[in-house]
Amino acid sequence: MQKIVVEGGAALNGEVQISGAKNAVLPILCATLLADGPVSISNVPHLHDVVTTAKLLAELGAGITVDEGTISVNGKPGRGRGIVVDPTTVHSHVAPYELVKTMRASVLVLGPLLAKFGAAEVSLPGGCAIGSRPVDQHIKGLQALGAEITVENGYIKAHRNGRLKGARFVFDVVTVTGTENVLMAAVLAEGTSVLENAAMEPEIVDLADCLNALGANIEHAGSGRIVVHGVERLHGGSHDVLPDRIETGTFLVAAAMTGGRVTVRRARPDTLDAVIDKLKQAGAKIEIDGDRITLDMQGKRPRAVDLTTAPHPAFPTDMQAQFMAMNCIADGVGVINETIFENRFMHVSELQRLGADIRVEGHTAIIRGVERLTAAPVMATDLRASASLVLAGLVAEGATTIDRIYHLDRGYENLEEKFSGLGASVRRIAG
Numbered sequence: 001m002q003k004i005v006v007e008g009g010a011a012l013n014g015e016v017q018i019s020g021a022k023n024a025v026l027p028i029l030c031a032t033l034l035a036d037g038p039v040s041i042s043n044v045p046h047l048h049d050v051v052t053t054a055k056l057l058a059e060l061g062a063g064i065t066v067d068e069g070t071i072s073v074n075g076k077p078g079r080g081r082g083i084v085v086d087p088t089t090v091h092s093h094v095a096p097y098e099l100v101k102t103m104r105a106s107v108l109v110l111g112p113l114l115a116k117f118g119a120a121e122v123s124l125p126g127g128c129a130i131g132s133r134p135v136d137q138h139i140k141g142l143q144a145l146g147a148e149i150t151v152e153n154g155y156i157k158a159h160r161n162g163r164l165k166g167a168r169f170v171f172d173v174v175t176v177t178g179t180e181n182v183l184m185a186a187v188l189a190e191g192t193s194v195l196e197n198a199a200m201e202p203e204i205v206d207l208a209d210c211l212n213a214l215g216a217n218i219e220h221a222g223s224g225r226i227v228v229h230g231v232e233r234l235h236g237g238s239h240d241v242l243p244d245r246i247e248t249g250t251f252l253v254a255a256a257m258t259g260g261r262v263t264v265r266r267a268r269p270d271t272l273d274a275v276i277d278k279l280k281q282a283g284a285k286i287e288i289d290g291d292r293i294t295l296d297m298q299g300k301r302p303r304a305v306d307l308t309t310a311p312h313p314a315f316p317t318d319m320q321a322q323f324m325a326m327n328c329i330a331d332g333v334g335v336i337n338e339t340i341f342e343n344r345f346m347h348v349s350e351l352q353r354l355g356a357d358i359r360v361e362g363h364t365a366i367i368r369g370v371e372r373l374t375a376a377p378v379m380a381t382d383l384r385a386s387a388s389l390v391l392a393g394l395v396a397e398g399a400t401t402i403d404r405i406y407h408l409d410r411g412y413e414n415l416e417e418k419f420s421g422l423g424a425s426v427r428r429i430a431g
């Protein structure tokens, strides 16, 4: 098994280009199932989860073509790598356990398969073990549109009699993939659906933009009340994926922790308000120029920050572990409340191995910044926990070896190359 070795000590300096967002491209790939023609997607990051989703779509019968060049989006050149999905050859509606067990987002084929083909059998999804992660809201939302659903032998089995029917549905909890699943199904339903207490994440807006480009009629995505006027069919088309705000935030925190100066390119600063606000509180000087964000720490040690994770536009849970790493070496005491997932402090014991001073009380972690961390062998437990260990390794004395890095490959494209380009020593070795 491969490992990552991080040598601490260098302040990060330079520019880094942000990739397309994992949490946008995965629902968008699944949404292609709804179309009647090929869909070209550009700015697709090369991530393990993207490969898994492409395999899943291929298993269902879709044609998948990877275009390493630039594909055109609505007449304009798209960015980065492209994937063309041809859903017209889909012949199966079963998403098997072997393919979905490693990835949460695989549940996102449920809504499209049901709406387009009338039936779906999807294994209960896997993904990061950061909580129990039920899918009851996905099921209730689809049932509100008229689907009949049972859960048997680890599979969600859904079918419809006639077209799904537009309905008003109020989510009991704010759920990102739950909103996406019900939204995708509602697109082909008869009549209008109103999704209340919907998630407002930028990735939902990107999904809705893609669906509207294919002929859907979705209004107010990005608000807590999404209105979907059902249409009979979607056509083929193209879409350029939103930049990854969590990758962006991870590089900005790395710059802040190492006292460096880093510019992230091809970012979407407007999706990062809460994160940028916390970085400023930590003492970072931040300049925004179009799709570029420059963070200059001017060699200073960050100040500890307090934060509470909550649905967008509040502070994202997917940045919690990275800010915990920063608090570990910050000046002062930082208090972090995790309100989204019940088991998202697995990085604490690993950060402690590097010398961090952290106390956990229920959903709260109290971090007393120390002057220095020291390298140790550590183990990645989930995607963002892994990122926090890379960040801590950047400021630890010595060489930190991180095991189980397959988590990182689910969510960070060219991680070592990008960090190396900023002057850090981050390399992959055979385990």
Ligand SMILES: CC(=O)N[C@H]1[C@@H](OP(=O)(O)OP(=O)(O)OC[C@H]2O[C@@H](n3ccc(=O)[nH]c3=O)[C@H](O)[C@@H]2O)O[C@H](CO)[C@@H](O)[C@@H]1O
Pocket: 023, 026, 104, 105, 131, 132, 133, 134, 135, 136, 137, 138, 139, 173, 174, 175, 176, 177, 178, 199, 317, 318, 340, 341, 342
């Ligand atoms: C692929 C993807 O986009 N993953 C993101 C998505 O995950 P995901 O969509 O799985 O997360 P949710 O927004 O659904 O989860 C939020 C909370 O709702 C609960 N819940 C969710 C669904 C449900 O049917 N019932 C229920 O109780 C969950 O247990 C959790 O406590 O949003 C999370 C929260 O921003 C992010 O950390 C993940 O990176």
Ligand SMILES: C=C(OP(=O)(O)O)C(=O)O
Pocket: 023, 103, 104, 105, 127, 128, 130, 318, 383, 384, 411
């Ligand atoms: C938790 C995450 O991913 P997933 O929902 O795919 O497990 C994440 O991106 O931090």
